[in-house]
Amino acid sequence: MLSRLNLARRTLLLATPALLARPAAAQAPAWRPDRPLRLVLPFAPGGFTDILARELAERLSPVLGQSVVVENRAGGGGNIAAEAVVRAAPNGLTLLVATQGVIEISKALFSSLSYDPDTDFVPLGMMAAQPxxxxxxxxxxxxxxxxxxxxxxxxxxxxxxxxxxxxxxxxxxxxxxxxxxxxxxxxxxxxxxxxxxxxxxxxxxxxxxxxxxxxxxxxxxxxxxxxxxxxxxxxxxxxxxxxxxxxTVPSFDATPWYGVFAATAVPQPVRASLEAAVQSVLKSDSWAKLLRDRQAEPFPGGSAELAGFIAKERETWREVVRKTGTRAD
Incomplete structure (x- = not known):
């Protein structure tokens, strides 16, 4: 009887690692879109941001298994494009391509916005920096x-x-x-x-x-x-x-950057999958060559790191706006 109990105990102990590993193996696969994606940007076609967005769309499409289209929605100091992304269904299919103007500065320039750039967007990656x-x-x-x-x-x-x-x-x-x-x-x-x-x-x-x-x-x-x-x-x-x-002026840094953002309302697992897809493009050799050819620099960092960077920069630029008294409306 004792030998049988020992054998059963040994069998359970040997099986435990496999049992513990089973839930991880049963996890749902990474999110993949079932329809085309939109990259919405607040600039007219032909500029540097538009060029980067179209290059990203072309490279992102095979990674996600869906077509990715660029939608130019210029005007309103970037607010038209940003509002369109915030109001879109939170399914991860509508992303924002933006610069400091929308994400860091617009809240200081406009007396009233229909969205909050501080809380309504999460960075997925920076396409480039170009001083x-x-x-x-x-x-x-x-x-x-x-x-x-x-x-x-x-x-x-x-x-x-x-x-x-x-x-x-x-x-x-x-x-x-x-x-x-x-x-x-x-x-x-x-x-x-x-x-x-x-x-x-x-x-x-x-x-x-x-x-x-x-x-x-x-x-x-x-x-x-x-x-x-x-x-x-x-x-x-x-x-x-x-x-x-x-x-000459040690504390000065004013580097324009070009980022890709998801609405905060998009579920976190979907955002994580989108971030992984975007980062895989931005870390590729072909993207590095594109930046060299366009006199631009890489701007590495994941979502959490970039969010901290943006929060710090936001304070600097909004203080400049307040000191100048500049208004956009």
Whole structure:
């Protein structure tokens, strides 16, 4: 009798690992969409964000086993696109492609929003970061570095004028951050886009500007403009000899990023599957090559890490908006 009990006990102990492992093996498979997905972005076709979104859609489709389409919903300072994603059915089929403007800054710029950018979105991944260049006209500042340009602003009557892509734009707020950190008298001249701003900068009608690397690099290469700094905390691989603003103003960092977000209302298991799919694309060799070809940098990080980063940046940019009194409505 005793030998039988011992045998039964031994059999149970040997079987226990398999029994414990059985629930894990029986878990439901990762979520997969049963219909096409939409990537909604608040910009018109043709820009850098649109290019990244379409490249992501093409690579994401075979990973998820469904087609992924890009839907451009420009206007309203990004609020139209963001609202569309928040109001969509929380099934993981509608994602938002956005930048700082929507996620970090819009709540300070608009007196009333139909969504809350702080709580309604969860980051799935950052497609890229691409620093802006701080550029000056070569004729006006042929060899001065950033420190000399800031000194000129403080000694010239009326200070220096700077251009931006419009009031409340990231280029505007980036220069206001620089102004607040240095005390340099800088006067804002808003434009409707980079092209007219860069034309005036080369003609000497304004003194300096932050502008996207992709749009200002040709003028720097041709010699009409000089890049005296990059807006990121570290030098960019595209122009490694150009120092970051932080080399002169240590706490400065204004790096534009391009992210993919799901609505918080989407169930967590679905968000986790979407994050895994997005991250598999963003960590691929083909994506790394795309960024190199587009003068952009990778921006690694998972959902939790990126959420913490965004929360920290949000405080900086909203404080800049409050100090400038900028409003978008």
């Amino acid at each position: 802006n260049l701080l550029v000056v006209g070569r004729a006006r500042f042929p060899d001065q570095d950033l420190a000399a340009v800031l000194a000129a602003a403080k000694t010239r009557e009326g200070g220096l004028s700077y251009g931006s892509n419009g009031a409340g734009s990231f280029t505007h707020l980036s220069m206001e951050l620089l102004r607040s950190l240095t005390g340099a008298p800088l006067v804002h001249v808003p434009y409707r886009g980079s092209a007219p701003m860069l034309t005036d900068l080369m003609a000497g009608h304004i003194d300096l500007a932050f502008d996207g690397l992709g749009t200002s690099l040709p003028q720097v290469t041709d010699g009409g403009l000089r890049a005296i700094a990059v807006s990121s905390a570290r030098p960019t691989s595209v122009l490694p000899a150009v120092p970051p603003v932080a080399a």
